[in-house]
Amino acid sequence: MNVLIIYAHPEPQSLNGSLKVVALETLAGAGHDVRVSDLYAMRWKAVADAGDFPDRADPERLRYAGESRRAFLDGTQGADVVAEQEKLIWADAVIFQFPLWWFSAPAILKGWIERVYAYGFAYGVGRHEGERWGDRYGEGSLLGRRALLSITVGGRAPHYSDRGVNGALDDVLWPLQHGTLFYPGMAVLPPHVVYQSDRLTEPQWIEAADAYRSRLRGLFTDEPIAFRRQNGGHYDDRQVLRDGLGADASGTRIHVLAAGDPPQSPLG
Amino acid sequence: MNVLIIYAHPEPQSLNGSLKVVALETLAGAGHDVRVSDLYAMRWKAVADAGDFPDRADPERLRYAGESRRAFLDGTQGADVVAEQEKLIWADAVIFQFPLWWFSAPAILKGWIERVYAYGFAYGVGRHEGERWGDRYGEGSLLGRRALLSITVGGRAPHYSDRGVNGALDDVLWPLQHGTLFYPGMAVLPPHVVYQSDRLTEPQWIEAADAYRSRLRGLFTDEPIAFRRQNGGHYDDRQVLRDGLGADASGTRIHVLAAGDPPQSPLG
Numbered sequence: 001m002n003v004l005i006i007y008a009h010p011e012p013q014s015l016n017g018s019l020k021v022v023a024l025e026t027l028a029g030a031g032h033d034v035r036v037s038d039l040y041a042m043r044w045k046a047v048a049d050a051g052d053f054p055d056r057a058d059p060e061r062l063r064y065a066g067e068s069r070r071a072f073l074d075g076t077q078g079a080d081v082v083a084e085q086e087k088l089i090w091a092d093a094v095i096f097q098f099p100l101w102w103f104s105a106p107a108i109l110k111g112w113i114e115r116v117y118a119y120g121f122a123y124g125v126g127r128h129e130g131e132r133w134g135d136r137y138g139e140g141s142l143l144g145r146r147a148l149l150s151i152t153v154g155g156r157a158p159h160y161s162d163r164g165v166n167g168a169l170d171d172v173l174w175p176l177q178h179g180t181l182f183y184p185g186m187a188v189l190p191p192h193v194v195y196q197s198d199r200l201t202e203p204q205w206i207e208a209a210d211a212y213r214s215r216l217r218g219l220f221t222d223e224p225i226a227f228r229r230q231n232g233g234h235y236d237d238r239q240v241l242r243d244g245l246g247a248d249a250s251g252t253r254i255h256v257l258a259a260g261d262p263p264q265s266p267l268g
Numbered sequence: 269m270n271v272l273i274i275y276a277h278p279e280p281q282s283l284n285g286s287l288k289v290v291a292l293e294t295l296a297g298a299g300h301d302v303r304v305s306d307l308y309a310m311r312w313k314a315v316a317d318a319g320d321f322p323d324r325a326d327p328e329r330l331r332y333a334g335e336s337r338r339a340f341l342d343g344t345q346g347a348d349v350v351a352e353q354e355k356l357i358w359a360d361a362v363i364f365q366f367p368l369w370w371f372s373a374p375a376i377l378k379g380w381i382e383r384v385y386a387y388g389f390a391y392g393v394g395r396h397e398g399e400r401w402g403d404r405y406g407e408g409s410l411l412g413r414r415a416l417l418s419i420t421v422g423g424r425a426p427h428y429s430d431r432g433v434n435g436a437l438d439d440v441l442w443p444l445q446h447g448t449l450f451y452p453g454m455a456v457l458p459p460h461v462v463y464q465s466d467r468l469t470e471p472q473w474i475e476a477a478d479a480y481r482s483r484l485r486g487l488f489t490d491e492p493i494a495f496r497r498q499n500g501g502h503y504d505d506r507q508v509l510r511d512g513l514g515a516d517a518s519g520t521r522i523h524v525l526a527a528g529d530p531p532q533s534p535l536g
Contacts, residue, residue: 010316010317010318010330010332011318011329011330011331011332013328013329014329014330040315040317046314046315046375046376046379047308047314047374047375047376048278048369048374048375049278049308050278050279060281061279061281061282062278062279062282063279063466064278064279065422065466101316101382102378102381102382102385102443102447102448103442103443103447103448104372104378104443104447105378106315106316106378106382107314107315107316107375107376107378107379107382108314108315108375108379110370110372110373110374110375110378111314111375111376113370114369114370114374114375117370133427133433137433154333156506156507158506158507158508159401159506159507159508161508163508163509163514163522164506164507164508164509165401165405165498165503165507165508165509165523166447166507167442167443167446167447167520167523168519168520171439171442171519171520172442172443172447174371174435174439174440174442175370175371175372175435175440175443178435179370179371179372179434179435179440180370180371198331198333230433235433238424238426238427238432239424239426239427239432239433239434240426240427240429240431240432240433241431241432241433246431249518250517250518250519250521251436251439251518251519251520251521252435252436252439252519253518253519254431255433255435
């Protein structure tokens with residue numbers, strides 16, 4: 001299978017750098033084809049701006065989404081953006097390797113999402129008519145692919161537990177896992193996390209590498225998070241969850257299938 | 269009072285640009301001193317990397333947090349970073365004006381947080397000993413300041429309602445509001461949001477501007493979100509919410525005070 005690693009850390013000798021090497025070796029050793037987008041080494045352009053569209057439809061006023069759509073359709077996107085889109089299409093699984101900085105992705109990775117996720121590629125896909133809001137959340141251009149966040153966290157695990165002060169990890173990662181991975185159709189595996197990442201001793205690193213190798217072996221077999229599909233029948237025509245569903249939960253958890261839920265309608 | 273506007277949009281003629289002007293005029297008209305950090309116009313360096321520390325303690329391996337701490341203490345931070353820190357200290361209120369891109373802040377603003385929020389300035393503040401995890405979440409360097417997210421959203425309001433497919437807006441904004449504003453001690457006001465921001469007609473804009481002016485009049489009087497303080501007695505020494513608190517909620521809502529909760533201990 002084809003695996004793309006999106007790697008965002010400025011220091012090759014970091015824990016993130018080492019985990020990236022573990023993934024490369026483990027996956028290649030298992031016979032997979034692996035490609036890496038090393039955003040820092042590539043000097044990835046992090047900021048979405050007018051420079052992304054040298055030939056603007058409207059030179060007077062930048063409407064980023066509109067220019068993104070036009071450039072995607074007429075083939076004038078930047079070569080760096082096109083290359084990343086092609087890697088995503090090529091991939092059967094995408095691993096994002098990064099340190100959780102301020103409870104989110106590093107800016108360079110956020111900017112990768114903003115620029116690579118073009119209008120027509122990652123959003124604005126599928127029929128938008130009446131109250132249908134396109135193919136997203138379980139459908140879209142990246143359907144059929146798996147996604148895994150492999151992150152390092154400076155804080156301690158209890159701080160990210162269900163009642164931990166930072167918020168439950170699932171809530172912290174909601175905008176990324178649901179909003180950027182599930183959105184264009186990828187199946188999202190539970191995240192792989194190394195806590196207290198600034199303090200790893202050598203024996204702890206060996207243990208962490210082993211744990212990650214073990215996770216990687218399940219990349220194509222582990223059960224993804226069972227997010228509800230937008231167009232699976234569980235949301236009404238305002239895209240609001242129907243009464244009776246998610247009854248035993250609140251917050252982001254209502255958007256995950258629960259035992260006893262009616263089946264979702266098949267993919268269209 | 270002193271108000272700092274952190275503004276992140278590439279197009280001055282955008283809705284965000286117009287809302288920034290409304291804030292400037294309204295607040296200055298009310299007698300406040302207003303400063304603006306226009307991140308795109310400043311060509312803000314969005315990416316946290318080795319370039320932030322020309323004189324590294326360890327030239328062989330970049331440990332960003334460690335170098336950030338050293339540079340903060342020995343006064344060798346970049347001038348751009350120092351200027352933003354000084355503005356934050358100067359401010360009585362900070363308004364963040366930006367479009368919600370992929371359920372988060374634009375990369376240029378995320379990079380502002382990563383670089384301006386130095387170790388010793390925004391985190392790693394206060395006593396860290398035993399099971400005390402410093403001054404954060406309701407305490408810290410920015411205590412006494414108010415913060416407001418003023419955002420534009422392409423989607424419709426129901427999609428961000430409590431049961432909407434995008435997740436409740438409070439959950440979407442959790443990493444920003446709780447994790448980056450409340451974390452260094454700011455009191456966070458409920459967000460100000462313009463939905464369906466790509467489709468505003470002229471009458472809708474007039475209405476939106478009026479609604480924002482009205483919110484701005486409450487900048488120093490509106491009630492902030494009642495996030496629990498980490499060191500207010502409601503979390504145990506693992507920073508986990510004590511049994512019995514947040515009993516009627518789940519997800520991020522358990523971290524907001526509820527009627528009948530015991531009082532928090534006073535600020536130390």
